[in-house]
Amino acid sequence: MNSIYSVGQVNNYIKNMFTQDFMLSRISVKGEVSNCKYHTSGHIYFSLKDETGTIACVMFAGQRRGLGFAMKNGDKVVVSGSVNVYERDGKYQLYARQIQLEGAGLLYERFLALKRELEEMGMFAPEYKQPIPRFIRTLGVVTAPTGAAIQDIRNISYRRNPYLQIILYPALVQGAGAKESIVKGIQTLDRLGVDVMIVGRGGGSIEDLWAFNEEEVARAIFECTTPVISAVGHETDVTIADYVADLRAPTPSAAAELAVDDYRGFLGQLAEYESRLERGLLGRLTLLKSRLEQYKIRMGFLSPRQQILERRQYLADIQEKIENGMKQKIKDSRHELQVYAQRLYGCSPLKKLTQGFSFVTDENGHGIHRVEQVKPLDAIRIQVTDGEIQAQVTGSSLVDREKWNV
Numbered sequence: 001m002n003s004i005y006s007v008g009q010v011n012n013y014i015k016n017m018f019t020q021d022f023m024l025s026r027i028s029v030k031g032e033v034s035n036c037k038y039h040t041s042g043h044i045y046f047s048l049k050d051e052t053g054t055i056a057c058v059m060f061a062g063q064r065r066g067l068g069f070a071m072k073n074g075d076k077v078v079v080s081g082s083v084n085v086y087e088r089d090g091k092y093q094l095y096a097r098q099i100q101l102e103g104a105g106l107l108y109e110r111f112l113a114l115k116r117e118l119e120e121m122g123m124f125a126p127e128y129k130q131p132i133p134r135f136i137r138t139l140g141v142v143t144a145p146t147g148a149a150i151q152d153i154r155n156i157s158y159r160r161n162p163y164l165q166i167i168l169y170p171a172l173v174q175g176a177g178a179k180e181s182i183v184k185g186i187q188t189l190d191r192l193g194v195d196v197m198i199v200g201r202g203g204g205s206i207e208d209l210w211a212f213n214e215e216e217v218a219r220a221i222f223e224c225t226t227p228v229i230s231a232v233g234h235e236t237d238v239t240i241a242d243y244v245a246d247l248r249a250p251t252p253s254a255a256a257e258l259a260v261d262d263y264r265g266f267l268g269q270l271a272e273y274e275s276r277l278e279r280g281l282l283g284r285l286t287l288l289k290s291r292l293e294q295y296k297i298r299m300g301f302l303s304p305r306q307q308i309l310e311r312r313q314y315l316a317d318i319q320e321k322i323e324n325g326m327k328q329k330i331k332d333s334r335h336e337l338q339v340y341a342q343r344l345y346g347c348s349p350l351k352k353l354t355q356g357f358s359f360v361t362d363e364n365g366h367g368i369h370r371v372e373q374v375k376p377l378d379a380i381r382i383q384v385t386d387g388e389i390q391a392q393v394t395g396s397s398l399v400d401r402e403k404w405n406v
Contacts, residue, residue, distance in 0.1 A: 008087065015085040018092065024083040029055065029094060030102055033075045044071065048079060048094065056093040057081075066098035068112050076102040107206050111213050114240060118215070123222050123244050130227040130246045133195055134261050138165045140194035140226065142185035145170035149202045149231070149252040156256035161263040167194055173201035178211035183220040190224045196259045197224065199241060200231030200252050212239040221245055231255035359383040371396045 005013075018024050031048035038044055042061025047054050057079060059067065071077065081096040101109050118124065139157060143149050150168060157164055169185035172178040182199065189197050199221065201209070211217065212232045221228050221244045230245035231252040242248040249255035300306055360368045361381045368374060374393045382389040 011087040028080040030078045059096040136195035138194045140189035140197040142199045152253040153256045157260045160260045179214040186220045197226045198255045203234040212241040218244045229255045
């Protein structure tokens with residue numbers, strides 16, 4: 001009877017066969033990526049397929065350094081690693097250690113590698129970027145002498161500033177000798193002392209634009225003392241030159257707009273500044289005139305003559321107040337005197353005399369008010385309204401006070 005084995009024994013036996021196969025332990029497989037999934041653990045699960053079949057693949061997180069680009073479905077790649085069996089599922093799969101793009105993808109991989117290298121060297125650092133001057137007189141252009149790029153740059157530049165001088169260095173922008181031609185053009189225009197330099201070309205494939213991904217071109221741009229604007233391809237095209245340049249333009253036309261300030265706009269701006277300056281000066285003059293009038297009025301108040309006039313007026317007012325006070329005081333005193341006079345008149349003996357009373361005195365003029373002040377035969381004087389009566393006391397008698405209620 002044949003031997004009977006467990007599933008695990010069979011899977012383990014097959015795994016050992018795969019492990020012992022030298023070719024399967026070091027193998028490279030090319031194909032199209034499908035079912036690509038980036039797991040939260042860092043592992044990448046995907047499949048490689050071609051017209052004949054499919055193979056499952058996995059790249060563990062520890063091997064991610066062997067992947068120099070963001071892999072996605074549809075990429076044509078070459079996967080290097082080993083084929084082995086996953087015992088739990090009894091399936092074999094390719095364990096990837098390195099993944100490279102195939103064909104044009106290889107160029108892209110070279111692009112990423114050079115980009116990382118130059119970035120680590122600091123050639124993309126913002127502190128090395130030179131500012132683009134706003135107003136320029138000379139514009140240097142390194143590009144092909146024929147083609148849409150130079151025509152677009154010329155048309156837009158002259159439309160924005162008809163007084164601009166454009167110096168073109170006719171360079172090869174693709175094919176053999178392109179990178180040397182571009183480097184020479186950058187160095188030549190830099191020595192000529194142009195104000196700004198545009199380096200670029202029209203759109204194309206990654207192979208067509210590859211001259212601008214060469215390290216020699218990148219270093220020439222980095223070492224250039226003239227501010228450089230890169231304008232390579234279309235808006236979606238990105239090259240190493242774009243990262244090294246002081247400013248990247250999405251297209252050659254945009255590069256011309258960034259390099260050349262609008263002359264008509266500048267004139268309009270000057271007119272606006274002139275108008276604003278004139279309005280500001282008029283406003284300032286109006287304000288200063290107003291302040292001058294205020295100072296004049298204040299100086300008028302503070303002048304010695306004005307001070308003297310104010311003091312005179314103050315003294316006149318005080319004098320008038322004193323005179324009015326004195327008049328009022330005299331008036332009040334007269335009124336008070338009249339009141340006292342009336343009171344005194346009411347107490348005057350003469351008034352009493354006119355009312356039928358008389359005033360009796362002795363010979364010496366002393367008033368007699370009581371009986372005991374005289375004796376018989378004493379001479380007395382009696383004052384009446386119209387004169388004095390001289391008389392002699394013949395006798396006297398006391399008044400019964402109780403009778404008269406006195």
